[in-house]
Amino acid sequence: MSKEELQNGLNPQQREALLHSDGPLLVLAGAGSGKTRVITHKYALLTKEKKVPPSSIFTVTFTNKAANEMKDRICSLISDDLKGCWIGTFHSQCNRILRSDISALGYRPEFVIYNESDRHSLIRHILRELKIYEALYKGVASRISSLKASMVTPEEFLSSGDGFGFDEKLAKVYIRFQDELRRCNALDFDDLIMLTVRLFQEHPDVLQKYRERFAYILVDEFQDTNRAQYQLIKLLASGHGNIFAVGDDDQSIYRFRGAEVKNILNFEKDFPGVKVIKLEQNYRSTQNILDISGSIIAKNPQRNAKTLWTDRDRGEKVFFYWLPVEEDEAKYVVRMIKDIYLKGVYNYRDMSVLYRINLQSRVIEEALRREGIPYRIVGGMSFYERKEVKDVIAYLRLCVNHHDNVSLRRIINTPHRGIGSATLNKIEQESKRRGISLFEAIRRICKTKSSSQTVIDKLDVFLKLVTGISGLKDSSAAEAIKSVVELTGYAEDLEEQRVQNLTELMVSAEGSSIDE
Known part of the structure; x- marks a missing residue:
């Protein structure tokens, strides 16, 4: 698609953003103003008109769905595949960088990534260990996540407190949490971004490598960036200044995850000479809806003023009813x-x-x-949150990384193999005393025969099972899942629906490697 064709159907402000030459650009895009169209057309213009290879355009958004939609739209515009492209979420992009360069920080590149459930499991274990009320685990996890989003390390948080109260306990949990992750060669999602920023700050040669690789930085949903994410894109873009950020401070939805709308307000300070373009024409709503929403959001003093308008009809009136209960x-x-x-x-x-x-x-x-009205609830438990799916994935993760303590705790007695809480407690103590992983602690107990023969026999069977499964590392993910289910006997006592879920997991894993 030519430069002229890419401009077809764009309004004057969209066209101005598309044709902006090198240098920082902030596009304040009101709701329904066609921001995705602008950013995808910008990408297409860079590749087709400026001949910039996809591997040199670092493009980030906030969800996998948005990233996939962006790729699809760009492919339809340039009539070509995007081999080697860097289009994805902040987490996926940082994962890609760390897989290549995390060894500079002392981690091994085959690290595992703990999801929210894994984090909660580990934090609950630490709370029990420190004799802190376990029911607080969600609040503790949220606080730790906020600290990481703000680039606050455990040591910095500990030194900033007064040494008393809940913050002191939180600091101890945070330190233990990071120590345990490090021992397991594991990261959580917040670490992916925090450690990438740390990598760039502590190793200028690595930062320079990526600055030279990425000639342009494109950021979607910029209003939802937290401090760590903003630091990341600022580090990458500060060399050449070719950053194209699209956002709307009126639509920030990730403040609970540490998103800082002030990043939009700071953008002009951090990138001198930035051009700001406002997209105010709305293609989604009627004028009545825009007037109502505009009158509410206008009461926010910390925003860039925008007046959304549409060439559609005024539409039906908006009705508001206040009812007592x-x-x-x-x-x-x-x-x-x-x-x-x-x-x-x-x-x-x-x-x-x-x-x-x-x-x-x-x-x-x-x-x-x-009233007899048919309905369905949209949402519910995610497929990957189902117990049987998480159990099998835990086996695969342990297969790749024997030091993954969270996964080992999950499946050491699943299916039931007679390894109870007393035995696990003994393993935990050995692990803590010697500063080794649970898997290594089991090996040591078996080697030194420091438990009853019955317990050693059960642990030895478990070790052989994990060692056998580890031979699947080079298999496809689907083959590995099938082998895990067969070798462990996991499906023998499952109800039919759960067996079907495992079958669905195998189907979804076709064509993927275990690492993926």
Whole structure:
């Protein structure tokens, strides 16, 4: 697609952003203003017009879905594949960098990545060990995540406190958590970004390598960057200044994860000479909706002022009802749904009800059932959060990395093999005393015969099982999953639905390696 064709259908502000030459550019894109179109067209222009290879454009967004959609759109524009491209989430991009260069920080490149469930499991274990109320684990995990997003290390947090109260306990948990991750050669998602920033700060030669590799930096949903993410893109872009950031301070949705909208406000200070373009024409909503939302958000004093407009009709009026109790709200919502349905224009499947937290669904469901209105709840447990799926994945992770303590704790007695809490406690003590992983502690117990023969026999069987599974490292992920299920006898006592879930896991893993 030519430069002229890429401009077709763009409004004047979108076209100005597309044609902006080298140097920093901040695009303040109001809701529904076509920001994805601008950033994908910019990518296409760089590759087709400026002949910049995809491997030289560092492009980040916030979700895998958004990254895949961006790739699809770009492919349709340039009629070519994106071999070697760097388009993905902050986490996936940092994972890619660390797999290549993390050895400079003393980690091995085959590190495992702990998801939220793994983090919670490890933090609960540490809380029990430190005799801190275990039910606090979610709050502790959230605080640690916020500290990492702000680039605060355990040592910095410990030295900043007064040595008393909950923060002192939190600091101890944070230190133990990072020590345990390091011992397991594991990172959590926050570490991916924090350690990449640290890598660049402590090793200028590595930073320079990536600065030279990436001639352009494109950032989507810039308003949702936290301090660590902003530091990352600032380090990469500060050399050449070719950064194209698209965001809207009115739409920040990740503040609970440490997102700092002030990054948008600081952008002009950190990148002198930046050009700012506002996209205010809306293609999604009617003017009535824009007027209502605009009048509310205008009350925020810490924002870049924008006035969204559309060339569509004013549309229906926005109705707001304040009802005394949630049961009355549910009755009103259901009555409105039924009234709309009875007019014969829309079916029930054309309507949706949004609520803030899952707890609020109960009264709405009850009201829908009373009226005989069919419905379905969107969401629920993720496929990868199901116990049987997590168990098999834990076996695979242990196969790749014997030092993954979280995975070992999960499957050492799954399926049941007679290794109870007393034996696990003995293994934990040996591990802690000698500063080694749980797997190495089991090996040592078996070698020195420092337990009863019955326990040693059970542990020896487990060691041989893990060692046997480790031979699958070079197999495809689907073959490895099948072998794990067969070697462990995992599926023997499972109900049919759970066996089907494992089959689905194998199918989804086709064509992938275990590392992926």
